[in-house]
Amino acid sequence: MNIPFNSLKEQVAAERAAIEAAVERVLDSGWFLMGPELTAFEAAFAAFVGVAQAVAVANGTEAISLALRALSLAPGDEVVVPALTAPPCYHAILAAGCVPVFAEIDPRTYTLDPAAVDKVCGPRTRAVLAVHLYGRMCDLDGLAQVCREKNLLLVEDCAQAHGATDARGRTAGSVGAAAAFSFYPTKNLGALGDGGAVVTNDPGVAARLRRLRQYGEGPRYVCREPGANSRMDEIQAAVLGMRLTRLPELNARRRLLAARYAAGLAGLPLVLPPVPEEAPGHVHHLFVVRTPRRDDLAAFLKERGIGSAVHYPVPGHAQPMFTGGLAPYRAGELTATEGICAELLSLPLYPSLTEAQVDEVTAAVRAFFAS
Secondary structure: OOEOOOOOHHHHHHHHHHHHHHHHHHHHHOOOEOOHHHHHHHHHHHHHHOOOEEEEEOOHHHHHHHHHHHOOOOOOOEEEEEOOOOHHHHHHHHHOOOEEEEEOEOOOOOOEOHHHHHHHOOOOEEEEEEEOOOOOOOOHHHHHHHHHHHOOEEEEEOOOOOOOEOOOOOEOOOOOOEEEEEOOOOOOOOOOOOOEEEEEOOHHHHHHHHHHOEOOEOOOOOEOOOOOEOOOEHHHHHHHHHHHOOHHHHHHHHHHHHHHHHHHHOOOOOEOOOOOOOOOOOOOOOEEEEOOOHHHHHHHHHHOOEOOEOOOOOOHHHOHHHOOOOOOOOOOOOHHHHHHHOOEEEEOOOOOOOHHHHHHHHHHHHHHHHO
């Protein structure tokens, strides 16, 4: 068998006519940057999230860094971030001139533990980056309470949670002062290259984001502050606008496959993600299991042509780049997160994966534990 960890070919094939129509529309317009496709996508995406404003940028990393700058964080300000997250999160914090402060995660959800956030806040802490991981939203109520008590800004990272909702029915990105999205090709809502967006209900923050993404200009050629070249092109905006209409359908497909995995893997010595009935708002960007035999299981699957991945093997505070004092934690100091990172394994899950392929992966995992 050959089941890749991820494959985009089938999705592109299914959407080829719509993609070609979107690209041809841009070619016919002769307008390739900051045009009508971008305006239309920003409006549609803001409506989808349920916020007033969406500002498209070049990628998800810059979405975070520009959001922090637009919220007036200053160089040296601290931003609390989960120790279990993708590296772009702390790179974006550093790019904004801020300092990442790593906090433990809730071992049940793998997202920020509000109690842990409360413990690591200091006099220079200004914001909390609430990372919605693997398709599941954080405890936003708990984090918001900490932020209110300590006068902090709550910023959401929704790179893995397009369309996710929490127990109160709120959509990822609709709660914080601002929220960052990535449209990297493998995301639930992916572009044909890089892309990102920041959403907010604050018109002042949105106006500053639009200025920052284009050299700090306002009006044109009048630079009011240091900015960036972080624009989404018209082709990506046109494709994303088309794909946004299919996102609920594709998220439902992910939930169906996740439920099939959960049923097939039940009873094994694995920690499984919640099934849709337990977390109906989960959009299963990844299907992540936990086992102390993670590396052996990954090797067993590879021998049988099944792809897997680890998200993420090294927690943020233990990254070699922080040994020189860039962040106030070192390896060995957030033991709960470190233990979890040593056991995580992501199994294939994407909309074009078939039920038969899920069953093949499940059978291989069961065979591993039977052996």
